[in-house]
Amino acid sequence: MRILVARCTVEYAGRLTARLPEANRVIMVKADGAVLVHADGGSYKPLNWMSAPCSLLASHDESGVIVWTVSNKAAETLEIRILEVLADVEHDLGPDPGLVKDGVEAHLQELLALHVHTLGAGWSLIRREHPTPIGPVDLLCRDANGTTVAVEVKRRGEIDGVEQLTRYLDLLNRDALLAPVRGVFAAQQIRPQARTLAEDRGIRCVVLDYEALRGADDPSWRLF
Amino acid sequence: MRILVARCTVEYAGRLTARLPEANRVIMVKADGAVLVHADGGSYKPLNWMSAPCSLLASHDESGVIVWTVSNKAAETLEIRILEVLADVEHDLGPDPGLVKDGVEAHLQELLALHVHTLGAGWSLIRREHPTPIGPVDLLCRDANGTTVAVEVKRRGEIDGVEQLTRYLDLLNRDALLAPVRGVFAAQQIRPQARTLAEDRGIRCVVLDYEALRGADDPSWRLF
DNA sequence: CCGTAAATGTCGTCG
DNA sequence: CGACGACGTTTACGG
Numbered sequence: 001m002r003i004l005v006a007r008c009t010v011e012y013a014g015r016l017t018a019r020l021p022e023a024n025r026v027i028m029v030k031a032d033g034a035v036l037v038h039a040d041g042g043s044y045k046p047l048n049w050m051s052a053p054c055s056l057l058a059s060h061d062e063s064g065v066i067v068w069t070v071s072n073k074a075a076e077t078l079e080i081r082i083l084e085v086l087a088d089v090e091h092d093l094g095p096d097p098g099l100v101k102d103g104v105e106a107h108l109q110e111l112l113a114l115h116v117h118t119l120g121a122g123w124s125l126i127r128r129e130h131p132t133p134i135g136p137v138d139l140l141c142r143d144a145n146g147t148t149v150a151v152e153v154k155r156r157g158e159i160d161g162v163e164q165l166t167r168y169l170d171l172l173n174r175d176a177l178l179a180p181v182r183g184v185f186a187a188q189q190i191r192p193q194a195r196t197l198a199e200d201r202g203i204r205c206v207v208l209d210y211e212a213l214r215g216a217d218d219p220s221w222r223l224f
Numbered sequence: 225m226r227i228l229v230a231r232c233t234v235e236y237a238g239r240l241t242a243r244l245p246e247a248n249r250v251i252m253v254k255a256d257g258a259v260l261v262h263a264d265g266g267s268y269k270p271l272n273w274m275s276a277p278c279s280l281l282a283s284h285d286e287s288g289v290i291v292w293t294v295s296n297k298a299a300e301t302l303e304i305r306i307l308e309v310l311a312d313v314e315h316d317l318g319p320d321p322g323l324v325k326d327g328v329e330a331h332l333q334e335l336l337a338l339h340v341h342t343l344g345a346g347w348s349l350i351r352r353e354h355p356t357p358i359g360p361v362d363l364l365c366r367d368a369n370g371t372t373v374a375v376e377v378k379r380r381g382e383i384d385g386v387e388q389l390t391r392y393l394d395l396l397n398r399d400a401l402l403a404p405v406r407g408v409f410a411a412q413q414i415r416p417q418a419r420t421l422a423e424d425r426g427i428r429c430v431v432l433d434y435e436a437l438r439g440a441d442d443p444s445w446r447l448f
Numbered sequence: 449c450c451g452t453a454a455a456t457g458t459c460g461t462c463g
Numbered sequence: 464c465g466a467c468g469a470c471g472t473t474t475a476c477g478g
Contacts, residue, residue, distance in 0.1 A: 001264040005315045015471040016327035024317040031264040039320035040225040040255040043275040051267040087313050091229045093248040096263035102241040163387045239456040
């Protein structure tokens with residue numbers, strides 16, 4: 001990893017064309033070749049960048065200014081003109097063991113599969129990731145009346161998720177063995193517009209409590 | 225902007241829980257308070273981060289290890305334990321003039337609005353960004369027969385875009401003054417699944433040529 | 449390698 | 464401030 005602090009201009013040409021006027025910025029060159037140009041503000045997204053794999057060619061223009069030309073297989077280019085170097089450090093960090101995550105959608109789906117009764121008394125799970133030609137349905141259940149229910153699980157429920165569930169329902173309802181299939185849209189948070197769309201289509205919305213679902217797994221809960 | 229190269233562990237607790245085992249990494253602290261933890265590989269996304277606004281509290285644990293606790297209004301926390309500092313540089317970069325872009329969807333829509341005839345002879349533009357209760361239709365046109373056409377413009381045409389256009393069409397067709405309204409899905413690239421879904425719904429797909437549209441603006445073209 | 453869905457998405461814009 | 468759509472989305476996961 002090489003880190004430059006430098007006064008520079010940057011031009012990107014590829015999927016779009018973008019230009020950065022002269023200013024002080026941080027330029028990171030990672031061991032895999034990736035190049036990031038960061039300003040002293042903004043979130044984690046660089047102002048401009050090039051992802052690995054790519055190659056860096058260092059040269060000079062006619063007036064002696066350092067020019068780094070970074071390019072990749074797709075002929076995208078990032079041209080950095082380095083006008084003044086304020087700092088330049090290099091370190092070999094070695095490989096990273098990587099991030100361990102918890103609490104994402106897969107986990108939420110797993111917990112809900114274990115506790116489908118939170119969707120209604122007498123409900124049972126038919127299967128998780130029920131395959132269809134257009135993708136897997138998160139949970140396929142049977143309610144107390146024996147009616148099939150397709151459940152779409154999201155961390156945040158938005159319109160896209162309702163559309164996704166709608167496509168599944170359209171398809172599942174063509175299967176005479178399953179039809180009629182009802183829908184449940186289950187999420188930790190459901191946006192008003194998504195709720196409106198869902199309910200307008202006869203899809204029930206359920207707000208999930210991740211802590212409670214996880215707590216239901218915790219043996220200490222069973223003492224009460 | 226302060227940049228540390230350090231052996232560290234990181235823990236994030238907030239929208240999810242995530243942990244980084246001990247390794248050498250780069251820690252950037254931006255002037256606005258944002259903190260990024262980068263490995264020596266991977267694209268521009270940090271392994272872990274906290275966006276501004278947030279506050280950083282530096283302290284030590286019982287064994288003298290430096291602990292940075294970064295937290296924000298939403299009670300998300302990022303805890304960085306710094307076991308060894310390999311480098312530590314700080315620079316005030318000043319404000320950034322920002323990025324100038326070209327070639328994004330807004331530009332594509334603008335160009336197509338100027339040249340609706342590329343969609344068909346005798347077509348005319350009724351208006352851009354035609355408002356509806358569920359959002360603006362990119363282009364509302366009239367074809368050679370006088371039929372109203374809603375055009376959705378995308379850089380890359382995927383299923384989401386077809387769903388979006390479908391919602392607009394459903395709504396526009398309830399307006400007796402406009403109905404019947406047909407749909408055109410226009411994009412630089414259209415994914416097969418999106419094309420299939422669109423055509424199944426009677427929506428015409430048009431692949432846009434950005435260079436040609438831009439060239440049509442170029443006076444030099446008019447010489448031929 | 450293509451295609452789809454998820455993301456601590458982030459970022460602008462508009463109400 | 465919330466809702467919504469675009470993004471050089473990136474990234475992970477299956478066929």
